[in-house]
Amino acid sequence: MTLAHQTTTSHILLKELIQHNVSLRDKNWFKTGGPARFFAEPATAHEFKAALLWAHTENLPVFVLGCGANILISDAGFDGLVIRPQLNAIDILVDQTSTPETHALLKVGAGVTIAQLINYSLEHNLLGLEEFSGIPATVGGAVFINLHYYEFALSDFIVSAEIIEKETGLVKTVSADWLKLGYDQSQLFDGQHYIVSATFKLRRCTDLEAACAKGRRTEIVRHRVKRYPATNTCGSFFRNFHDHEVTMMSNGKKMIHTAYYLDKLGIKGTLQVGDAIVSWQHANMLVNKGNATSADIINLARIMQQLVYNSFGIVPQSECQLIGFSEYPLLK
Numbered sequence: 001m002t003l004a005h006q007t008t009t010s011h012i013l014l015k016e017l018i019q020h021n022v023s024l025r026d027k028n029w030f031k032t033g034g035p036a037r038f039f040a041e042p043a044t045a046h047e048f049k050a051a052l053l054w055a056h057t058e059n060l061p062v063f064v065l066g067c068g069a070n071i072l073i074s075d076a077g078f079d080g081l082v083i084r085p086q087l088n089a090i091d092i093l094v095d096q097t098s099t100p101e102t103h104a105l106l107k108v109g110a111g112v113t114i115a116q117l118i119n120y121s122l123e124h125n126l127l128g129l130e131e132f133s134g135i136p137a138t139v140g141g142a143v144f145i146n147l148h149y150y151e152f153a154l155s156d157f158i159v160s161a162e163i164i165e166k167e168t169g170l171v172k173t174v175s176a177d178w179l180k181l182g183y184d185q186s187q188l189f190d191g192q193h194y195i196v197s198a199t200f201k202l203r204r205c206t207d208l209e210a211a212c213a214k215g216r217r218t219e220i221v222r223h224r225v226k227r228y229p230a231t232n233t234c235g236s237f238f239r240n241f242h243d244h245e246v247t248m249m250s251n252g253k254k255m256i257h258t259a260y261y262l263d264k265l266g267i268k269g270t271l272q273v274g275d276a277i278v279s280w281q282h283a284n285m286l287v288n289k290g291n292a293t294s295a296d297i298i299n300l301a302r303i304m305q306q307l308v309y310n311s312f313g314i315v316p317q318s319e320c321q322l323i324g325f326s327e328y329p330l331l332k
């Protein structure tokens with residue numbers, strides 16, 4: 001292929017790929033926020049690379065979006081390129097390393113949702129991921145934060161990932177160690193690498209075990225519906241404290257649960273700014289009652305931080321990723 005031909009091809013690709021001024025309000029769980037100046041939904045790693053390189057050439061900031069379940073987008077929107085990968089393949093790989101009779105490897109595109117992945121796994125008699133039932137996430141967003149629920153973390157199942165480098169568009173396979181998956185953290189927080197796919201190691205099971213796991217999935221979802229708001233929220237707004245940040249003890253352990261401190265304030269279902277309110281079900285969840293702006297949510301979160309500080313001398317920090325704000329809008 002000649003250089004001229006390549007340039008034309010990539011020009012056509014970019015013209016089709018890059019959209020202008022696209023609403024983000026309908027693409028995040030808070031249902032607030034302004035538009036993306038540019039927006040792309042790459043369906044292949046090649047398109048992902050083309051979008052990143054275009055943003056690099058145009059000197060634009062990049063934000064990679066999953067299903068928007070852990071973000072708050074500024075009312076001004078995002079003045080750069082938002083990429084929402086549509087990498088939706090799931091492949092069963094032959095596990096040549098260890099135990100193909102008992103385990104299987106699943107290679108899963110960044111855009112696949114955790115619900116789709118759980119369905120697929122259980123339909124193929126593969127166990128483990130059902131513990132994350134009812135959590136809204138794509139594989140990309142879930143690896144980013146190391147999705148967790150009670151004692152389960154996604155890192156228990158990840159063996160490797162394909163990442164794409166922001167500056168070069170280079171796709172590399174990295175190990176789970178490289179990803180540095182911890183509580184609410186990963187190497188991806190460096191903002192220099194994005195997930196293209198992740199590979200999970202899951203235990204094979206009998207039909208009976210798979211049927212039980214499907215029952216467990218239903219039970220977990222029922223439990224979650226009772227305990228948490230199901231929509232117009234990002235789940236827990238503040239992360240739990242690290243051990244060294246707190247002094248209060250409970251049953252011989254440091255009290256790290258932010259919801260504990262928030263609960264003590266008696267703000268559930270009452271503390272409100274505009275249409276943003278603290279959920280009546282969970283003190284660490286903020287909910288858009290319908291017409292909240294992102295500024296309302298920020299102002300409510302700041303009041304919550306101040307109240308915890310006044311009562312306990314510690315300041316909760318955001319787990320929710322704050323996107324498109326010119327300055328960090330919360331208390332540090």
Ligand SMILES: Cc1cc2nc3c(=O)[nH]c(=O)nc-3n(C[C@H](O)[C@H](O)[C@H](O)COP(=O)(O)OP(=O)(O)OC[C@H]3O[C@@H](n4cnc5c(N)ncnc54)[C@H](O)[C@@H]3O)c2cc1C
Nearest residue numbers: 066067068069070137138140141142144148194195234235
């Ligand atoms: C009702 C509700 C309940 C929740 N319950 C839980 C829970 O029990 N446990 C839990 O851990 N979380 C929970 N959450 C939070 C949320 O589900 C997780 O953080 C989830 O991982 C978000 O995934 P996402 O695809 O929506 O990512 P987004 O919210 O779209 O993005 C979050 C971050 O991930 C990054 N990201 C997304 N895709 C990629 C990619 N391909 N490569 C690199 N980075 C990427 C984004 O850039 C952003 O920084 C809950 C949220 C809601 C709304």
